[in-house]
Amino acid sequence: MTTYSFRLYVAGTTERSKAAEANLRFLCDERLAGACEVEVVDVAERPDLAEEGRVLATPTVVRLAPPPVLRVVGDLSDHGRAAAALGLPAAPGPPEERL
Amino acid sequence: MTMDGSTAIERVPTGIDGFDHVALGGLPARRSTLVSGTTGSGKTVFAVEFLARGILCFDEPGVFVTFEEAPAGIRLNSASLGFPIERWEDEGRWAFVDASDVLTDEAPAVGAYDFGGLAARVTYAVRRTGARRVVLDSLGALFARFADAAVVRRELLKITLGLQALGVTSVVTAERPGEYDGVTRHGVEPFVMDNVVVLRNALRRGRRSRTLEIVKFRGAAHRTGEWIFTIDPAEGIVLVPPAFLAASTGGRASTVRVSSGNAGLDEMCGGGLYRDAVVLVSGPTGMGKTLTALRFAATAAESGERCLICTFDETREQLLRDAGGWGLDLRAMEASGLLRVVSGYPEVASPEDHFLRIRRSIEEFAPTRLVVDTLSSLERVVSQRALLDFVIALGALLRRDEITTLLTAAPTGHAVPAGVSAVTMEIAGLADVWIMLRYAERAGEARRAVTVLRARGSAHDHRIREFTIDGGGMRIGEPLNGVPHVSTGNADPTALWPPSARATDRPPG
Missing domain, CATH: 3.40.50.300 (P-loop containing nucleotide triphosphate hydrolases)
Incomplete structure (x- = not known):
């Protein structure tokens, strides 16, 4: 099974940052059965990485692997749209219950 | 500074030929000034000169946050004005925060977000260079990229407040839909409305005529009215009459x-x-x-x-x-x-x-x-x-x-x-x-x-x-x-x- 790799840029330990991380981890468990790596970068601590990644909005999630590289902005609160935007496989079970 | 409310607003001279004369000293210090104008009105030139003349005339480092034109283009266009931006970057006196990247254009938004990434990068660049001056050019591109204008306005307000907290003086540029309607296209004015400069490039009697007007400086005096200016390929922005007046020493009269x-x-x-x-x-x-x-x-x-x-x-x-x-x-x-x-x-x-x-x-x-x-x-x-x-x-x-x-x-x-x-x-x-x-x-x-x-x-x-x-x-x-x-x-x-x-x-x- 392909291992997915994500980098999540957040700004400080705010509610929004926590929500984004929780939502991303939830999607990893649900759609990828945990076969994923999540690296969280706090731009307040590592502005150099924010600069390098050209991050404007936070939270921003970047799918580093597998290719193509995809970016999504926001706290990923809409799981269905977030999964689609990040190119994750379909969720098990009837989709209408999940949307 | 006095305590009786008649506090004179401290000014930061831009170094732009003639502008400081009209502005009675320069831009209000440690505040943001909105410079708005239609396409081709000279907003970016104003912004570039504000930073470059800060380095040249006052030895004040600057940070250029670009939302529209890539840094390479700005470096190239500024070379003709005699601004060696690349050298200043090497010397740590000028830094770009490149937010022009098309990569981010395509990122869809899912859920709530803010501009924490941008704020962190700007703060980082200001600290790294010891910047006294910051430019954000231009906001229109941000509104084009992020669908929710209310979020963009809120986030820009946070960034300008952040800049004030850093003690830097900033110039923020924005588009205007026409020469004599509204201040900006996207209702940006509420958050930087304290200080507004409008650049115009109007057709008058069949000729293009550039003018600059200080619409308001909160609590600070300035000269009113539209001032004619030109953008000279070598000298940049020159406000014509004040540029000459500034040369006046006054008082002396010849008896020869x-x-x-x-x-x-x-x-x-x-x-x-x-x-x-x-x-x-x-x-x-x-x-x-x-x-x-x-x-x-x-x-x-x-x-x-x-x-x-x-x-x-x-x-x-x-x-x-x-x-x-x-x-x-x-x-x-x-x-x-x-x-x-x-x-x-x-x-x-x-x-x-x-x-x-x-x-x-x-x-x-x-x-x-x-x-x-x-x-x-x-x-x-x-x-x-x-x-x-x-x-x-x-x-x-x-x-x-x-x-x-x-x-x-x-x-x-x-x-x-x-x-x-x-x-x-x-x-x-x-x-x-x-x-x-x-x-x-x-x-x-x-x-x-x-x-x-x-x-x-x-x-x-x-x-x-x-x-x-x-x-x-x-x-x-x-x-x-x-x-x-x-x-x-x-x-x-x-x-x-x-x-x-x-x-x-x-x-x-």
């Missing part, structure tokens, strides 16, 4: 007299012209204005001094030929390095560019005399107000350098019978000496008449004298008696007639 080039005129003016005088010679075509101007120029060369002639009526060749007809060898004067002729029809450049060209010629050539023949030609391409600004501005520079100046004016358009147009009247009010040439009717004959209507600081001849023109030039003759005084329209008569003149010419009662 020089010759006008005509002994009769010198006598009428009370013994020659003061060295720092601005002289207006008005009269209809064919009266001898250009002849007077050329004699004035030749006198400089004869005494080993330099004269600059700017002619808007003729080509250089035509002027040389006409001068030859009066026995003046301008070519020889040019060859000796004592004369320079700058010619060009008014229509070939904007009035602001004419100003700059004259100023540059004055700086390069350092003349002791200047001739502008005729000022009226500029009326074809410039508004009356702009022409007056031109004269005021030129006058300030010329007085500082004690350059004796002769301006000629001919009636254009709706001239009053005496041959003095409204704008000439206004210009005359600014000149130190006003010599009027006109036709006077006497015994059924049209005679040429000369009057010195004004000669500031001199006891001059108030009589109307006849004059003739022959191969030797203008010869001033006897007073013409019985000729009615000049009709001067509806202007304030006190501006025309010094008290002494009224006393002499009009017997009491």
Whole structure:
């Protein structure tokens, strides 16, 4: 099974940052059965990485692997749209219950 | 700073030619100023200059946050203005925060977000360079990229507050939909509304005319109204009249007299012209204005001094030929390095560019005399107000350098019978000496008449004298008696007639 790799840029330990991380981890468990790596970068601590990644909005999630590289902005609160935007496989079970 | 509420707002001089004069010192310190304008109005140039002149003139590092143009393009466009941005980047005095990346354009938004990434990057760049100045250029691109305008406005407000907390002075640029509607396209104004500068690039009388207006500076004084500016390929933004006014040292007045080039005129003016005088010679075509101007120029060369002639009526060749007809060898004067002729029809450049060209010629050539023949030609391409600004501005520079100046004016358009147009009247009010040439009717004959209507600081001849023109030039003759005084329209008569003149010419009662 392909291992997915994500980098999540957040700004400080705010509610929004926590929500984004929780939502991303939830999607990893649900759609990828945990076969994923999540690296969280706090731009307040590592502005150099924010600069390098050209991050404007936070939270921003970047799918580093597998290719193509995809970016999504926001706290990923809409799981269905977030999964689609990040190119994750379909969720098990009837989709209408999940949307 | 005082505690009684009359706190003077501290200013940060931009270093932009003429702007600080209009802004009475510069932009409000540690605040954001919105610079808005339509596409091509010069917003980015203003922003680039604010940072670059900060480094050049005040040794203040800067951060350029670009949302639109890539840094490579900005570096390239700035090189022609003599701003070595790349070198400054290497020296750690200039940093880009590149938010122009198209990568982020395509990122869809799912759920709530803020601009924490941008804020962190700007803060990082400011700390890294020790920046005192920050530019955000331009907000329009952000609104195009993020669908929720309310979020963008809220986040931009946070960023500007963050910049204030960092103690930096910033310029934020934004688009305007039209020259005279609203301040910005996206309702950006509420969050930086404290300080607003509008750049315009409007079509006026069929020509592009750039103006700058300070719409508001919160709690800070500034000059009002639209100021004409140009974007010079080498000098950047130059606000024309203030750029000249800034050169004025004021107060000083020369007591040295020089010759006008005509002994009769010198006598009428009370013994020659003061060295720092601005002289207006008005009269209809064919009266001898250009002849007077050329004699004035030749006198400089004869005494080993330099004269600059700017002619808007003729080509250089035509002027040389006409001068030859009066026995003046301008070519020889040019060859000796004592004369320079700058010619060009008014229509070939904007009035602001004419100003700059004259100023540059004055700086390069350092003349002791200047001739502008005729000022009226500029009326074809410039508004009356702009022409007056031109004269005021030129006058300030010329007085500082004690350059004796002769301006000629001919009636254009709706001239009053005496041959003095409204704008000439206004210009005359600014000149130190006003010599009027006109036709006077006497015994059924049209005679040429000369009057010195004004000669500031001199006891001059108030009589109307006849004059003739022959191969030797203008010869001033006897007073013409019985000729009615000049009709001067509806202007304030006190501006025309010094008290002494009224006393002499009009017997009491």
